[in-house]
Amino acid sequence: MNYSNHNLLHLLNQSVRLMNQRMNEKLKEYDLYTSQWAIIYCLHKNGPMTLTDIWQYMNVEAPTVTRTVKRLEEKGWLSRKPGTDKRQRIVHIADNAKDEVSRLADIIRSYEDEQLFHLSTEEENQLRQLLEHITSNK
Structure with missing residues (x-):
């Protein structure tokens, strides 16, 4: 087996790292990091969710999501409201x-366009489909 041809995970990891570093620069003026933006975007895309729904959707450990939501709540980005069950709290983007x-x-959409400008529309669609296929096989 030739391991030099088996570097896809390494390339994916390096690409994500580089894009996250650049995105953190874009988010700096908002006092946010990519991990925080991921939760905000999750709620922006899906609407109000429970903490459980968020960590399951994001495939992140519950304590990490809980801490991040608390920080974002303190910064005024998110709010939590009671759910139908007294123990349940629904996380919302703050009004x-x-x-x-x-x-x-x-801004993030523009950044994504900048990062993918060298791909044709067909290549971008292929990349999206492949990544969705990979992530759907959790």
Whole structure:
């Protein structure tokens, strides 16, 4: 077996690391990191969710999501409201942060376009389909 041809995971990891570093630079003025933006985006895309729904969707450990949501709540990005069950709390984008989240989503979309500009539309669609296929096989 020729291991030099088996570097796909390494390339994926390096690509994600580089893109996250660059994205952190974009998020710096908002006092956010990519891991925090991931949760905000999850709620922006899916609407209000429980903590359990968030960590299951993101495939991240529950304590990590709980800590990050707490920080984002303290920063004014998120709020938690009671759910139907007294123990359940529903996480929302804070009312006063909704416009800012929409603006930030546009900035991130532009950043994504910058990072993928060298791909044709067909290549970008292929990449998206392949990544969705990989992540759907959890």
